[in-house]
Amino acid sequence: MSLSVRDLRVTIGDARPVDGVSFDLDAGGTLCVVGESGAGKTTLCEALVGLTDGEVDGSVTLDGEDVLETPQTFRGTRIGFVFQDAAGSLNPVMTARANVAEGLRARGVGRRDARERADDLLARVGAPEVGGAHPNELSGGEARRVALAAALAGDPDYLVLDEPTAGLDAPTGRAVLSLLADLRDAGLALLVVTHDLGTVAALGGDALVLYGGKTMERAPVEALFDDPAHPYTRALLDAAPGGYELPTPIPGEPPSPSNPPAGCRFHPRCPHATDDCRMGEQPPLYDAGEGEASCVYYGPGYDPEELE
């Protein structure tokens, strides 16, 4: 039982926002995809269920079945989806309850059954009293919960969440994250896409660091935080606000998806970049402690001390 993604590439015009990403997400597991804006996170999760306008190559399989072949049969029922703009993902002319019931109604569930199920789901996500409200009357946290209930309506085994805490204040964000943890404990697998390392730390599981559409590092969250194996991961951790020290911003700009640099995508901003980093393709992932990383500098056959 797992969602397996192999060498996923998304091409939109002459840009390739996702360029060869692979990972496995086991049933009931958690995978956090971390990266800056423009790293290809949103495109990645939309591509999983065929929602992107671009051309998708590579494979996405769920328990051995090809998802990209017939994405519509997987949407909602096997893979749920919560958009970053939760309030916007609710139809403004329908009540919250009708929005939750919508996915069921579209699959032919009767009006009354769908309503009852929607009320159950709203209670399950901790928003039992907002059923009759319209989306413009919901707070940010309530909208997030309603969107979550709508994504759960088809009883999926996997849930893709794009920035689940975006636009929420810290306590509301934490409440949403603990709700997600509860759902995972009940057997739901989570694929969370976020730029927020606090979300990653709260959810745990595995992490995948995405940069310029390429995987920089893949490791269990704890190992990633304790001992990052890629200079980009280190830079990302240093750039995260937290503690009493001011964060250190990463110099430079993220690469352009239509004209990425040769070699390691991160080399123009990397403090350790060598000539080897500037040539050829993104280096292959190598085993680094508990996870894998894609770096020339720290990779096998390179001795940094020899260089310094």
Place this chain on the structure above:
Amino acid sequence: MTPLDWLSLLALLGIGGVLSRLSPRESRTYWRRFRRDRAALVGAAVLALVGALGLLGPLLAPDPRVVPGQALQPPLFFPVEASVPLRCLGETTVSGGTRLCHGTLAHPLGTTGSGADLLALVVAGARVSLQVALVTTAIVATLGTLVGTTAAYAGGAVDELLMRYVDLQATFPSFFLFVLLSYLFEPSLFLLVCLFGLLGWENTARLVRAEALQRVSEPYVRAAEAAGAGRGWVLRRHVLPNVSNSVVVTVTLLVPAFVLLEASLSFLGLTAPSVPSWGRTVAAGRGDLTTAPWVATVPGVALFCTVLALNFVGDGLRDALDPREVNA
């Protein structure tokens, strides 16, 4: 019941069906905003009167018949020289040396040169205008919405094909086609309404498409797709309800134009003589304008009031449905 009656009934049921889909909350909000507009309220009252006359007309007044003996009777409180009508049905008085003919209660709005009762003509004309308004609204709104939303949501070749057809239709001279068809067949109201309805929805389609293009990129449309809804379902449940305001707004602009168009064609004598249109009655009164001005004035005022009322109600609806008015 003629085919047009059936079409009108269908249109009425359709409009009722759409209104019944509004939630109580929505209808309350819209009504609260609508009734702030005095002119729109008066317009709605006039339209309700025209609608009632049009619906119940055959029960209220007899069919307008040509009765030569009672030609050019003046309306009540509008005495004319006794020489104007052939035979004065009301009382005659002498004032200042001239004999005056007064109107009778039997013909409160007077009669035409051919002796038809003007009240009966106004009532029958209300039915004509009502049918024109109803059926063209239904045809234009349905086709325009269908084509506009489908083009926007499907995109690509479908969009291109549909909108190029719309461009073609916009250049099509439907007036000449009507004139041609009216020589080949009987130029009935049914033909007029269908022809101009079927060839008059291109602007509605364009405006609805422009609105729908914005709607289909809204996250809720993608969310519905991500929840596993099919394209038809998304179109019907998510795109359509969110462009309905644009449909109402564009159609309210078209309806008075269609009513006026029918009256103009009747005035020019291009429609079947059996259709008791206001335009035809105005034309009939043209020759007697100096001696019997009421013949052209009465149906003219009815037409004027109806078109004005349609415009007022359209304005009111536009303001009431404006989504930018959030806290009203």
